[in-house]
Amino acid sequence: MKISKKKSWKLMRNLIYSLPAIIYLTIFFYIPLVTMIMYSFWHGEPLYRVVRVFTLENYVRFFTEELSQNVFISTNIISIVTFLIILLVAYPIAYFLARMTSGDTGLKIILLILIPLEMNYLIRIFAWRNILGENGLINSFLITLGLIDQPITFFFHSIYAVIIVVLHNALPYAVVPLYITIRSIPENLYLAAMDLGSNKLSVFFRVTLPLSMPGIAIAFLFIYIPLMGEFAIPALVGGKTYMLGNMIVRQYLTVGNWPYASAATISLVSITLIVMYVIFKLLGVRRLYE
Amino acid sequence: MTPFSLELISIYKNYGKITALEDINLKIRRGELLTVLGPSGSGKSTLLKIIGGFEDPTRGEVYINGELMNNVPPYRRPTSMVFQDLALFPHLNVFDNIAYGLKIRKYPINEIKKKVKDVAELLHIEELLDRRITQLSGGQQQRVALARSLILEPEILLLDEPLGPLDVKLRKEMQLELRKLQKNLNSTWVYVTHDHEEAMVMSDRVAILKSGRIIDIGTIKEIYERPKNRFTAEFLGEVNIIECVVDSIDGDIFTSTCGKLKIEGRTFKELKKGDKIQIMIRPEKVKIMSSLNTQIGDKNVLSGRIVEVIYKGAYSDLKIETEDSGIFTARTLGSTYSVDEVVFLKWDREDVIVIEE
Numbered sequence: 238m239k240i241s242k243k244k245s246w247k248l249m250r251n252l253i254y255s256l257p258a259i260i261y262l263t264i265f266f267y268i269p270l271v272t273m274i275m276y277s278f279w280h281g282e283p284l285y286r287v288v289r290v291f292t293l294e295n296y297v298r299f300f301t302e303e304l305s306q307n308v309f310i311s312t313n314i315i316s317i318v319t320f321l322i323i324l325l326v327a328y329p330i331a332y333f334l335a336r337m338t339s340g341d342t343g344l345k346i347i348l349l350i351l352i353p354l355e356m357n358y359l360i361r362i363f364a365w366r367n368i369l370g371e372n373g374l375i376n377s378f379l380i381t382l383g384l385i386d387q388p389i390t391f392f393f394h395s396i397y398a399v400i401i402v403v404l405h406n407a408l409p410y411a412v413v414p415l416y417i418t419i420r421s422i423p424e425n426l427y428l429a430a431m432d433l434g435s436n437k438l439s440v441f442f443r444v445t446l447p448l449s450m451p452g453i454a455i456a457f458l459f460i461y462i463p464l465m466g467e468f469a470i471p472a473l474v475g476g477k478t479y480m481l482g483n484m485i486v487r488q489y490l491t492v493g494n495w496p497y498a499s500a501a502t503i504s505l506v507s508i509t510l511i512v513m514y515v516i517f518k519l520l521g522v523r524r525l526y527e
Numbered sequence: 528m529t530p531f532s533l534e535l536i537s538i539y540k541n542y543g544k545i546t547a548l549e550d551i552n553l554k555i556r557r558g559e560l561l562t563v564l565g566p567s568g569s570g571k572s573t574l575l576k577i578i579g580g581f582e583d584p585t586r587g588e589v590y591i592n593g594e595l596m597n598n599v600p601p602y603r604r605p606t607s608m609v610f611q612d613l614a615l616f617p618h619l620n621v622f623d624n625i626a627y628g629l630k631i632r633k634y635p636i637n638e639i640k641k642k643v644k645d646v647a648e649l650l651h652i653e654e655l656l657d658r659r660i661t662q663l664s665g666g667q668q669q670r671v672a673l674a675r676s677l678i679l680e681p682e683i684l685l686l687d688e689p690l691g692p693l694d695v696k697l698r699k700e701m702q703l704e705l706r707k708l709q710k711n712l713n714s715t716w717v718y719v720t721h722d723h724e725e726a727m728v729m730s731d732r733v734a735i736l737k738s739g740r741i742i743d744i745g746t747i748k749e750i751y752e753r754p755k756n757r758f759t760a761e762f763l764g765e766v767n768i769i770e771c772v773v774d775s776i777d778g779d780i781f782t783s784t785c786g787k788l789k790i791e792g793r794t795f796k797e798l799k800k801g802d803k804i805q806i807m808i809r810p811e812k813v814k815i816m817s818s819l820n821t822q823i824g825d826k827n828v829l830s831g832r833i834v835e836v837i838y839k840g841a842y843s844d845l846k847i848e849t850e851d852s853g854i855f856t857a858r859t860l861g862s863t864y865s866v867d868e869v870v871f872l873k874w875d876r877e878d879v880i881v882i883e884e
Contacts, residue, residue, distance in 0.1 A: 425610045425614035432602070
């Protein structure tokens with residue numbers, strides 16, 4: 238009796254402690270999510286008309302319609318290619334900071350890398366418009382130098398602009414987890430690998446890179462998941478670039494088909510969850526912390 | 528072919544203004560197990576790192592098998608190191624950890640399998656080859672680390688306090704097993720430790736390292752019974768050190784006065800009347816008696832009152848307050864003595880050791 242009383246008190250106490258979080262998440266996360274799930278199974282028509290009958294048509298449409306299929310594929314390609322480019326830039330930075338700097342120098346430089354994040358997201362994107370745009374910094378510079386007569390439009394309002402802006406935005410999200418992971422590899426593992434016959438290149442591919450995988454996985458999720466829902470960057474600098482986020486925003490705000498937009502959103506969330514699971518399994522993230 | 532696996536010639540290592548190693552000269556014969564014994568911070572690990580190629584000496588030459596090894600990177604040296612924290616690869620299983628060196632050397636897979644199996648049998652870990660490193664106990668990890676190095680048949684195996692984290696019982700078992708293994712393989716090992724008992728069990732020879740210098744070297748018996756200096760004497764176990772002045776010398780027998788105490792002993796070096804010397808007597812060499820038929824004031828005899836009895840199981844150490852030689856330690860197998868008892872102490876002149884400062 239005594240024990241169960243103690244237990245129920247403990248449960249009460251934990252409940253009380255977590256109450257603020259539960260209330261907050263319920264109002265701002267679970268209710269909207271459940272609402273969206275409900276909407277996704279209703280029949281919808283443009284201009285916000287909703288018929289409350291159960292149907293799977295929205296999901297069927299999202300997965301079978303050519304437009305959404307194409308957008309889904311191109312969004313994935315953009316996200317993965319962008320991630321790989323970011324990785325190529327971020328890994329050397331993180332490696333340098335983790336291995337070549339002593340004390341907390343690396344951490345201080347990381348703070349510098351984080352400073353741009355202090356600025357508002359949209360303002361950062363607009364700043365890039367001023368750099369990449371037709372009358373932007375790069376074009377004026379090249380025209381002043383007399384290298385070109387006409388502004389180059391090649392990299393503005395294009396997928397390249399999207400990749401450049403995403404690279405700038407997402408770089409810290411890749412550098413930080415990579416830095417932490419590389420930093421946590423014990424020095425003696427490198428020495429042991431060298432002792433057993435690995436030269437520096439072999440140490441990198443047999444020890445450093447495999448042990449960086451958790452950081453790479455986390456960087457991937459930090460970059461891939463937001464990109465799956467990204468709409469501001471393609472809208473502002475992407476020109477015709479059309480990503481899943483843009484499609485969903487259009488369905489919600491312009492077309493007004495909430496059930497279809499909800500079904501697309503829920504599908505997206507499910508897919509990213511599956512990707513997360515696969516990534517963690519594949520890269521053996523959990524195994525390393527067993 | 529030179530009989531020495533390793534020759535270190537006047538090795539110095541400085542980190543900025545700090546001197547980590549000073550004038551290290553060392554020759555290790557093939558098949559020998561040399562223990563480098565010293566307190567922490569004495570430069571033991573630095574010495575291993577220089578042999579292994581992880582650090583360059585500031586000055587001096589490293590020869591392995593008669594070949595100059597300065598500037599040869601670790602991956603081209605015929606040495607292998609068992610690290611203090613073992614440094615097993617957490618992303619590889621036991622088999623892949625052990626096979627690492629052979630894979631780098633591009634051995635055919637069948638040969639790798641056979642060699643891993645052989646070395647695993649040698650170390651009794653053949654059941655564990657599929658396990659992850661995190662699933663092993665401390666002792667098993669030790670064996671994997673050892674197997675990973677031994678499979679490469681290194682000319683010199685370097686061991687940096689590998690038994691540190693094990694509990695006492697397992698450590699003692701491993702000491703004996705390692706020693707046996709080393710003898711069977713007839714390979715050259717340099718074994719670093721701060722534990723003098725470990726050094727006693729394991730070594731052919733022991734080098735005592737203090738503040739970056741080798742201050743004594745020899746078989747464990749040599750340096751235990753005839754330590755060159757006070758540091759070695761005290762590092763290897765309990766000792767009584769007495770300061771004396773030489774009275775007379777007769778051949779290799781000398782007599783000396785140490786306050787009221789007179790000590791007679793044998794010396795192996797030149798002494799002359801009036802020399803101030805330090806004399807060492809090990810507690811186990813002291814005979815304890817309740818009564819005495821010789822006179823106080825005779826040579827090698829002392830009396831005092833027991834102030835402390837330290838029970839150590841197989842033996843007890845008695846701390847005896849003497850009139851003017853301070854606290855004297857004597858060892859007894861029985862436990863019949865008690866505090867405040869007055870006892871007489873006596874020792875043979877063969878057990879009197881003159882040490883250098």
